[in-house]
Amino acid sequence: MPTTYRLIRCSAVVCLLSVLALAQKPAADEIVANQNRIPAGKLENGVLNVQLELRSGAWRPEADDGPQLFVQAFGEAGRAAQIPGPMLRMPEGTTVHVTVTNKLKMKTTVYGLTTRPSDAKTGVEIPAGESREFTFAAGAPGTYYYWARTTEPFQVGSLTLVQPLRADTHLNGAFIVDPAGPVAADRVFVINAMFAAADVVHPAFEVVTINGKSYPYTEPLEYMTGDNIRWRVINPSVSEHPMHLHGAFYQVLSLGSFETDTAYAGSDRQSVVTQNLRPGNTMMLEWTPEHVGRWLFHCHFQFHISADERVPVFGRAMAKQYGESEAAGGGHAHHEPMGAMNDMAGLVLMINVKAPSSAPVPASAGTPRKIDLVIEPNATDGKSRTFSCSVREGKKIVASEDKSVGPPIVVTRGEPTEITVVNHLDAPTTIHWHGLELDSYYDGVVGGGAGDQVTPVIKPGASFVARFTPNRAGTFIYHTHAADPNQLSGGVYGGLIVLEPGESFDAEHDRLLVIGTRDTFFDATRITVNGSEELSPMVFSRGARYRLRVINMAPNLGANVQLGSKERPASWRAVAKDGATVPSRLAQPGDAVLHIASGETYDFEFQPDAPGEIPLQVENNFNKSKLVGKIVVQ
Incomplete structure (x- = not known):
């Protein structure tokens, strides 16, 4: 199934991507993942000195012994090249001196090594084997990035893809200017997406990563309830990414690009559970976990979290082109431990939230309102399968007029609610209560929960009771979180409306x-x-x-x-x-x-x-x- 699905998925872009084969021979140099914890260079007497090199090498986006790809990346002189590139981080008022040496066999154009904010739309070209020096003031505090390309912008239909998408996709790195004085701790996450052509079994495939790794090999994060968490998320990739946090809202502190950043004061900050980052966008966010358990932060495009995003294991004929060793060609046994948190890959971060041992467990109060959500197959329309979701409460049954999307479920803020999800499909499913702040066990992600309490899949003919008490009124969503994208396209979703007490829909x-x-x-x-x-x-x-x-x-x-x-x-x-x-x-x-x-x-x-x-x-x-x-x- 994954191979067939990959072939179908790529059919629309295979003509475009047939020219994207990584034609250079693999190099012995290793390219490593960069978790963006350590700034590059040396900061002394108000001057940051950094020596960067443009190199090519072999990169493993999954396990350290998994499949590898031959790509281009930035690295510090004397150290392994990194994906994303070395993080440039300095306080406001710093003078920055960067030397970039091009060790690739082609000219490279570098962008973003300049004072912020900037509107420099043209980069600096560095011929193969040559170096260029950049000296500039850091400029305004914010979340930015620098990047480079060895290819020209690509035209896809009506879209001009400014960001690289081939072997030069990963030529980028975080550029962070901190305000003067004490700085709150944060983490920096850089999203990348590349397309590559392979053999006749895999005509084209996409690799999406956070800080150089694809889930489940992205860095697991651990926090305590009540922690004040700040992240900077940078999207130098060719795609937009709606970044969704399960179980909590986050405040958007700033939005920007590689050149500019706009910070928002307290009353101007938007709270969200999903913030879309267009290509080239950056953001800084802040959130506080209130519920213990296993949670996710991920792109909400299904392809970007699908197990189909795993790097294929090549046959011997293609192994050399991609730097694939025979030892790593035996399959994907290293994926077996990912059974928890569903069968996913790509742009996913897993978060484990714990509570102080003395923290009390809140109890639900009041008699819960009980609702059934029944999921059933529809007759095929000759093009694709669709599914029907009906909402049943006592003798009342509500279904959408079209019957291939769920009807709205209307509940009330502060009212304990139990929704029994009944699966009449011929495949497993699960329902995520998107935007609700609830216990992880009921969030609807297989493998969620806390400790030994693990959220199960809802097997055909089985049911699962989700319990929650909505704490805010608004427009939310219920939707399948199953690995099969056809459940989502087939209509296993609907609006979830939370009203204020006393209101009626x-x-x-x-x-x-x-x-x-x-x-x-x-x-x-x-x-x-x-x-x-x-x-x-x-x-x-x-x-x-x-x-x-x-x-x-x-x-x-x-x-x-x-x-x-x-x-x-x-x-x-x-x-x-x-x-x-x-x-x-x-x-x-x-x-x-x-x-x-x-x-x-x-x-x-x-x-x-x-x-x-x-x-x-x-x-x-x-x-x-x-x-x-x-x-x-x-």
Whole structure:
């Protein structure tokens, strides 16, 4: 199954990627993973001196004895090259002196070795075998990166891929400027994604990593409840990455790029469970764990956490091209220990949160509300399998009109709730309560829980009871967290609405736009809204005030949503992101235009002021496929 799935996944891009074979012969030099704990160079008397080299070598993105690839990377002189490159970190006010020596057999263009902020769009070219020196003031505090390329930007359809995606993908490193004075402890995580061509069994494959490793070989993280945790996340890769944290919200302290960074004061910070990082974006975040157990921080694109992201083991004919030793060609036995936390790979960090031994275990109060969520197969539509989710409470049964997406589950803040998930599929499943702050055991990730209590998979014919008490009102999601992407594209998901006590759900003025796709690829063309590939007109009343809850639960989709035409967009006002109220800087009326990635939710206030028709469009940002409908205002 994984091989077949990989072949299908790559068919849309194999023509593009056939030119991306790593043509150079493998070198003996080893390239190691960089956990970004130790800054490069020597800081003395206010001057940071760093000697960097551009090299090629063999890199193992998984186990230390696993498959290896031949790539290019930065390294400090006299030390092994690293992925990501050596971290440049210095306090504000530092003078930086960097010498870069190009030991590759081709010219290289280097970017980002300059004072921040910067708007230098052109890099510095370094011919093969030559060196260049860079001297500059560090500039403004922030989270940045430096990078280089040995290839030219690539055009894919309507997209120009500025970031490298071939053997030079990993030519980048963190560039951190700390404010003067004491600095809070943090961690730095750099995301990379490369495409490579292989043999006829694997025509193309993608390798995605955090700090040079793919899960389950990414660094496991351990914290205590109540810890104040700060991370800097850097995305020099060619893809956007919606980064999702399970079981807790995090505050976005800053957003930026390799050149600039914008820090937000306390009242201007947005709380999220998923923050999308577009190519070249950076962010700094802060969070405090309140629940013990095993948790995940991961990209919400299904391909980027799929076991299909594992590096293939090559046949002998291709082994030399990729530096694969015969000793490492015997399979993936080193993946067996990853059984916990589901069958995943790629952009995943596992977090183990513990509590002080004296910490009391809170008890739920009150009689729980009991709901059943029943998952069943639908008859095939001839193109792909779909599934039906129905919500049952006593004698009341609710299913979506389309029956290939789940109906909204509406619960109340502060009310203990038990949802029994009943699996009538012919395959295992599990349901994740996306955005809720709950015990790890009920979060819906196989292998979750705390200590010896381990979250099970829900086998065919079995059920599982999830228990939680929602602690905030807002728009959330329930969705399958099974490894099979066809469950997600088939409709095993829906909106999860938490109301304030005393409120009731007004289906007339509270409208959901739940975005999905029937195909599982980044180049998806079968876009759905509320489970349908044909968007029926939505009827609104002139002057009435509506709450639009926009959810993206497609497996792999960066969606562009627009109300109105490009020339005459409608207007709306942001209310919430991922269930958390937006800061005042974002809560202003504006054009009804939104980019929303998988795993994100947005709430908008919308009040049409004139009768007529308002175009509604959902577009795949990758290939510009569209689903078009309209709002009829009466």
